[in-house]
Amino acid sequence: xxxxxxxxxxxxxxxxxxxxxxxxxxxxxxxxxxxxxxxxxxxxxxxxxxxxxxxxxxxxxxxxxxxxxxxxxxxxxxxxxxxxxxxxxxxxxxxxxxxxxxxxxxxxxxxxxxxxxxxxxxxxxxxxxxxxxxxxxxxxxxxxxxxxxxxxxxxxxxxxxxxxxxxxxxxxxxxxxxxxxxxxxxxxxxxxxxxxxxxxxxxxxxxxxxxxxxxxxxxxxxxxxxxxxxxxxxxxxxxxxxxxxxxxxxxxxxxxxxxxxxxxxxxxxxxxxxxxxxx
Amino acid sequence: xxxxxxxxxxxxxxxxxxxxxxxxxxxxxxxxxxxxxxxxxxxxxxxxxxxxxxxxxxxxxxxxxxxxxxxxxxxxxxxxxxxxxxxxxxxxxxxxxxxxxxxxxxxxxxxxxxxxxxxxxxxxxxxxxxxxxxxxxxxxxxxxxxxxxxxxxxxxxxxxxxxxxxxxxxxxxxxxxxxxxxxxxxxxxxxxxxxxxxxxxxxxxxxxxxxxxxxxxxxxxxxxxxxxxxxxxxxxxxxxxxxxxxxxxxxxxxxxx
Numbered sequence: 001x002x003x004x005x006x007x008x009x010x011x012x013x014x015x016x017x018x019x020x021x022x023x024x025x026x027x028x029x030x031x032x033x034x035x036x037x038x039x040x041x042x043x044x045x046x047x048x049x050x051x052x053x054x055x056x057x058x059x060x061x062x063x064x065x066x067x068x069x070x071x072x073x074x075x076x077x078x079x080x081x082x083x084x085x086x087x088x089x090x091x092x093x094x095x096x097x098x099x100x101x102x103x104x105x106x107x108x109x110x111x112x113x114x115x116x117x118x119x120x121x122x123x124x125x126x127x128x129x130x131x132x133x134x135x136x137x138x139x140x141x142x143x144x145x146x147x148x149x150x151x152x153x154x155x156x157x158x159x160x161x162x163x164x165x166x167x168x169x170x171x172x173x174x175x176x177x178x179x180x181x182x183x184x185x186x187x188x189x190x191x192x193x194x195x196x197x198x199x200x201x202x203x204x205x206x207x208x209x210x211x212x213x214x215x216x217x218x219x220x221x222x223x224x225x226x227x228x229x230x231x232x233x234x235x236x237x238x239x240x241x242x243x244x245x246x247x248x249x250x251x252x253x254x255x256x257x258x259x260x261x262x263x264x265x266x267x268x269x270x271x272x273x274x275x276x277x278x279x
Numbered sequence: 280x281x282x283x284x285x286x287x288x289x290x291x292x293x294x295x296x297x298x299x300x301x302x303x304x305x306x307x308x309x310x311x312x313x314x315x316x317x318x319x320x321x322x323x324x325x326x327x328x329x330x331x332x333x334x335x336x337x338x339x340x341x342x343x344x345x346x347x348x349x350x351x352x353x354x355x356x357x358x359x360x361x362x363x364x365x366x367x368x369x370x371x372x373x374x375x376x377x378x379x380x381x382x383x384x385x386x387x388x389x390x391x392x393x394x395x396x397x398x399x400x401x402x403x404x405x406x407x408x409x410x411x412x413x414x415x416x417x418x419x420x421x422x423x424x425x426x427x428x429x430x431x432x433x434x435x436x437x438x439x440x441x442x443x444x445x446x447x448x449x450x451x452x453x454x455x456x457x458x459x460x461x462x463x464x465x466x467x468x469x470x471x472x473x474x475x476x477x478x479x480x481x482x483x484x485x486x487x488x489x490x491x492x493x494x495x496x497x498x499x500x501x502x503x504x505x506x507x508x509x510x511x512x513x514x515x516x517x518x519x520x521x522x523x524x525x526x527x528x529x530x531x532x533x534x535x536x
Contacts, residue, residue: 040404040405069283069287103362104361105361105364108324117281213311
């Protein structure tokens, strides 16, 4: 699965399905939550199959728990592999985090300590998962609210090291970088600049809630001005990378999301025209 | 145990409320202290799972009211933390929880409303299968009818309730006050997707419920006929069953052979 520049996309959400099928809005591609299609059939698959007729689709998982010290969940990977075969996505992503400990799933994207042990652990698991699935995956950076005493390197050095070790590529959530930068008081551009450009396969843009002393990554608001600014500065250096608006709650109208998507397009297209994609 | 494994166990224990050892691993930084940072994760864990219960069991939530709903959420999270990779299954044990846990156990209608809502979800995303058409039945030679096994669509679920759970659910769905809870003789329902993929629930009498249950158990047509002998004259059975089969075809309950 080789990532290509798909343009500007949206996360596919239930309130918009009928409208997307009937109106075929000007969205270049859609991202679906992988686990939402771990069901046998019915309307979820009916709608997705209709939408696949008109749009490229990528898959984005939330439960692989690639960083967990549990044994890899083969039942999960089997379901994912079957879903990949049905959806035929352009690519598949999940998060660099752990969600499951023992037999309990937190359903939250819990941050890894940035240690040599984590690096070795993730590198090994990424190889195993990709071998099982028969495809490369891309991994998203998560937002965080704490720093472990055990961490031996910064998050950005960790991501760069993991890329060098495995060749894995990233879904860079620019909002998550901004959220963590505020919560941990680091410079977001330092983070972004530390990751090799060729390692960036996709970009997420999303909203958050700012409480002054800290930011909560809610994905339930419009993209904030500082995140637009960060995205614009980053995108100028990056070249064309498939970019999407991700809204998980307080979904709103399709028109409002497309307006945000158009804003992303207008902000970066002047820079991206004529630029080759980083490969 | 590795350092990473231990750290992850501490994190899960924090979310479960059984240990705060994770605090020893957190660096003090910025305007938030460690407890505030940890509470962000604790709150997010509960908020996310509470929202799943609220979304999957909307009418049950209304029936309970705010205080009892919160009590149910707290108890369910403690008793049945998610062991699923998909939130779709997180509430699968909610009917069991309600039927075995005080004070909910005192009100059997609660577990039945929860069961009904789970079945609606199951019908919603059950496997698709081609629908049986009347032409397929017409092409069956008469000598093959006795051994014929009709097959229910994967979305078809059969259930009987001993309370007015469905009537209460329906009233709440229509923004009306539910009737007083009643224990009643068993009332049976079919929950299934129709030909337009809409999830429907249909009341069926005991006789129809029995026939559908037999079909679900792969009973040959001859035995379906025999099962009607106590209720119908033999000469009426064929016509009765044809009428029933036609109604099941129209509802989209039968699967192509």
